[in-house]
Amino acid sequence: MEGFIQVQRKMQDSIVFQNPYYYKLWSYLMFKARFKPGKIFIGNQEVQLDINQLVWGRKEATAELNQGISAKEKKSESTWENYLKKFEKMGILNRKVNSKFTVVTLTDDWLSQSENEESSQEFSHQVNSTLTSTYQQVNNNLTQKKKVNNVFTSPTTNLINLNTTNACEMYEIAFPEKPLNHFIAQSIAEWINDFGGQEEIVCLAIKNAAEYSADNFKYAENTMKRWEKEGVKTLADAQAQIDKFNHAKDARMNQEVERQQQKERVVDSKLQVPMHNWVTRNQEEQPHEN
Numbered sequence: 276m277e278g279f280i281q282v283q284r285k286m287q288d289s290i291v292f293q294n295p296y297y298y299k300l301w302s303y304l305m306f307k308a309r310f311k312p313g314k315i316f317i318g319n320q321e322v323q324l325d326i327n328q329l330v331w332g333r334k335e336a337t338a339e340l341n342q343g344i345s346a347k348e349k350k351s352e353s354t355w356e357n358y359l360k361k362f363e364k365m366g367i368l369n370r371k372v373n374s375k376f377t378v379v380t381l382t383d384d385w386l387s388q389s390e391n392e393e394s395s396q397e398f399s400h401q402v403n404s405t406l407t408s409t410y411q412q413v414n415n416n417l418t419q420k421k422k423v424n425n426v427f428t429s430p431t432t433n434l435i436n437l438n439t440t441n442a443c444e445m446y447e448i449a450f451p452e453k454p455l456n457h458f459i460a461q462s463i464a465e466w467i468n469d470f471g472g473q474e475e476i477v478c479l480a481i482k483n484a485a486e487y488s489a490d491n492f493k494y495a496e497n498t499m500k501r502w503e504k505e506g507v508k509t510l511a512d513a514q515a516q517i518d519k520f521n522h523a524k525d526a527r528m529n530q531e532v533e534r535q536q537q538k539e540r541v542v543d544s545k546l547q548v549p550m551h552n553w554v555t556r557n558q559e560e561q562p563h564e565n
Contacts, residue, residue, distance in 0.1 A: 279461050280305050291367075296350065300358050303340055304329065304368065308381050317376055327381040331359065331370075442467065442477045449485035450492065459492055466499055476502075476513050483517055 282305075291297045307329040315322050315330065322330060333352045341349040350358075359379070362368050371378040439445055442463045446455055453459075463477060470476045477499070484494040507513050 290365075296358060297362075299340060300355065300362070301367070303336070304362075304379065304381060308379075320375070322376075322378070324378070325380075329379050331377040331379045440475045440478055442474050442481065445478045445481045446492065449481050450490070453491055462492070462496065466496070469499075469503065471508070473510065475510050476507070479510060479513050479517070 286292055291301045308327050309324050309329065310326060312323070312325050315324060317330060324330070333356055337350070337352045337355050340355055359368075359370070359377075363370055366382055368382055369380045371380070439448075443455055443460065446459065446463065466477045466480075467474045477495075480495040480498045480502070481492070483498060484492070487494065489495070502513055502516055505512075505516055507516060
């Protein structure tokens, strides 16, 4: 199965995320839901499904949901069915039941179940107008780079003076041993979207990761998560965060050096042996030659 699904980060604040079985069921429904209208066959019966719809069969769903779970942790068909009904009460989905199967429709709130969240229509519009176009551009860049023999020899090659605003290009220069794939391209596109389409902020995070000798994109992602919490909105904000981080790091290093030097001074003072007068006394006691 190819493609990707879209998930808001605030999903982690929902009750679904807190319960591993809820989260597995929720993920299963997202993976199975159609992203475009189409027909499927259940036996000899043709079923028309719209976007965000899927067919739920208790036996098949239970077998897939229990896959990889230890025997004592597996859930029965009725338990998974009850979880599905719980989701319906929570407003995550609607069910249309017949004697053979159930058609499940994920509701407008299916991407995130947290209080006071933006409407899914606003989210869908944002994703469709910004993230999709950004991902397509990133994906096109990735495809184009596979056709062109670009060679990047060092993680720090020209990074200091590099002013590119192409995040994919910056990634390939920063991490030449970690080929850009579609998963990373998707993540880059999502981060560009999160920063309001300001690709230069993502470029700066990747560049900063390479300058700190990070060996993968995870460092850049953690940096951008920190920037989000700090309310970074512009490239200047991001650079200010880097300067603040570097200043704090330098201060810690200076403090550590000072502590180490202080320890060395204490050790040196303890090793100093006072000069006793036994040497001079022995010299005085030796008989003088006439």
